[in-house]
Amino acid sequence: MTTTAQHTAASAPAAAAPSAAPAERTGARTPEAAELIGGARERIDALDDRIIGLVQERMAVSAVIQEARIGSGGRRVNLAREMEILSHYRDALGKPGTALAMTLLELCRGRV
Ligand SMILES: O=C(O)C(=O)C[C@]1(C(=O)O)C=C[C@@H](O)C=C1
16 A cells, blocks of 8 residues: 555655755755755744744734633624734735735634
């Protein structure tokens, strides 16, 4: 029987294999570029871990707010506040910022 992992490994392009040579793995055409990309990817992985941690922290703080509001007899969602957040992200990051804020709000809403 073929496992999912075997199937994926067999069908994935060689460039994606972890054991591939650095230049192949990064798409670079020189060892220097491969080295630079490898280092920058490590920084991106570290940044992504921090971003994920911040998102999780945001979710926890949002849950505290929602709990307090619902516990006091209010509604879970506060649309006026959501509009402020959408504007904030859009002002900082442009149109994709709005999409990012919507995803964050989706993650944060409805956790309590
Ligand atoms: O600020 C609030 O009132 C919240 O409930 C937090 C939050 C958010 O995650 O930013 C979540 C739900 C609301 O609809 C608006 C905003």
